[in-house]
Amino acid sequence: MGYIAALTGGSATLGIPAQHGIELAIKKINDSGELDRKLELVAVDDAADATKSASATQKMVDEQDVVAVLGGPNSGTVLANNPIITGAGVVELITVAQADNLIDPDSAGYDLTYQVTENNTYNVGATVQFFLDANYKKICAVADTTEYGQSGIASIRTVFGDNGLKVAKVVTHEVNATDLTPQVLSLRDAKCDAIYLYDYGQDAAVFMKTVHQIGWNVDVIGGRALNQAAFLSIAGSAGDGLIFPSVIDLDKQSAKDFISAYTAVYGDDDPAQTFSALGYDSVLMLAKALKASDYKGGKPLAEALNALTLDDGATGREGSTLSFTPGDHRAPSDDYQTFWTIKDGKYAMYSNTVPSTRP
Numbered sequence: 312m313g314y315i316a317a318l319t320g321g322s323a324t325l326g327i328p329a330q331h332g333i334e335l336a337i338k339k340i341n342d343s344g345e346l347d348r349k350l351e352l353v354a355v356d357d358a359a360d361a362t363k364s365a366s367a368t369q370k371m372v373d374e375q376d377v378v379a380v381l382g383g384p385n386s387g388t389v390l391a392n393n394p395i396i397t398g399a400g401v402v403e404l405i406t407v408a409q410a411d412n413l414i415d416p417d418s419a420g421y422d423l424t425y426q427v428t429e430n431n432t433y434n435v436g437a438t439v440q441f442f443l444d445a446n447y448k449k450i451c452a453v454a455d456t457t458e459y460g461q462s463g464i465a466s467i468r469t470v471f472g473d474n475g476l477k478v479a480k481v482v483t484h485e486v487n488a489t490d491l492t493p494q495v496l497s498l499r500d501a502k503c504d505a506i507y508l509y510d511y512g513q514d515a516a517v518f519m520k521t522v523h524q525i526g527w528n529v530d531v532i533g534g535r536a537l538n539q540a541a542f543l544s545i546a547g548s549a550g551d552g553l554i555f556p557s558v559i560d561l562d563k564q565s566a567k568d569f570i571s572a573y574t575a576v577y578g579d580d581d582p583a584q585t586f587s588a589l590g591y592d593s594v595l596m597l598a599k600a601l602k603a604s605d606y607k608g609g610k611p612l613a614e615a616l617n618a619l620t621l622d623d624g625a626t627g628r629e630g631s632t633l634s635f636t637p638g639d640h641r642a643p644s645d646d647y648q649t650f651w652t653i654k655d656g657k658y659a660m661y662s663n664t665v666p667s668t669r670p
Contacts, residue, residue, distance in 0.1 A: 312351070312381060313354075313379070314333055314353070314380070314381045315355050317357060318356035321541070322359040327580065328540070328590070329384060329407050329587060329589060329590035331577045332591035335573055335591055337594055340594070355371060361388050364388035365392055372396060377608075378606070380402070381405075382403050382406060383408065385457070386409060390412070394419070397424055402425070402613055402616070403423060404427055404596065406593045407428055409462075410431060412462065414640050429641075431462050433643060433648065433667065433668075434466075435463070435471075436668055437665055437666065440665060442507075451480040451481065452464060452482075452506065456486065460509055487513065489517065494518070503529065506530070507532055508537070509533070509534040509536075512538075515537055516543075516545035516549070531553055552653065554661055558626040558648065560629055560663045562629060563628065569584070582657070588626045591624075596616070596619060596633060599615075599621070619634060644669060647667055
């Protein structure tokens, strides 16, 4: 199986943990003997660059004879490489990337494209409850200009509108920013009393450090990328108290078993365990489908995925499942999502009871 992801650059703290989760699942399956052949991984770095991702993907499907490809953490690169993968008749399982438009029933490659992770609208649909409960007067948002950031803003506008909330102001910036002072001052001067921070980890950290440096007391709720190790390492104490979505339920035994196994091998490279666990569950689903399809790729593998349910994965709340059907290639069930926070400079589970609904 192939894996194309950012293994260098700013998104590496998303791509590398997912790869490690993939490798851990492969080792578990190979060691168990549950398949009558061995799984092998071909991992390629695209540095979160769409052009590089497309080129690497073409080479992979032409030369590596992969039965399936695991898509990486960046929505823009998945959009670039998916037509190449599916155009070659190969199944793609998207491990981490969240843009809603990655699963498009009208696209040519829909029949071979599957999303293991929850999408932006799923996250926002649960997160909106925090804004509703607090009765803020002026909600604002910040995001980068990537596909992740801009598709996130589109989801926020739609979901908030459906819930009778207005996003008063949105500011944007280029990814991997080093100075977000203008954006922070613009939001402060607009008298925002709550911020939806929809950024990758390092940018979110720069934003929060700037908020603290200017002494602005404002409530901030984040997107799922705040689980990224880069956020914790850069933000320091400026990240304390933030709330954001996760896929890890520390009350779930299979999650606890995964975390124990993962940290024994890879240490603390994914301190919130979100991205590694998604990679891990993606392989569990793929392995079950490969066995059910007699190890065939293409349409037989897709048909096997369409009949598959994973109810003991590392991700999701207790009682949630991951499954596909011919009409819905997004895996998470209702009540899959949890919420985490940062306390005393460390990740901690905040809640596993906030309702979340599959959009």
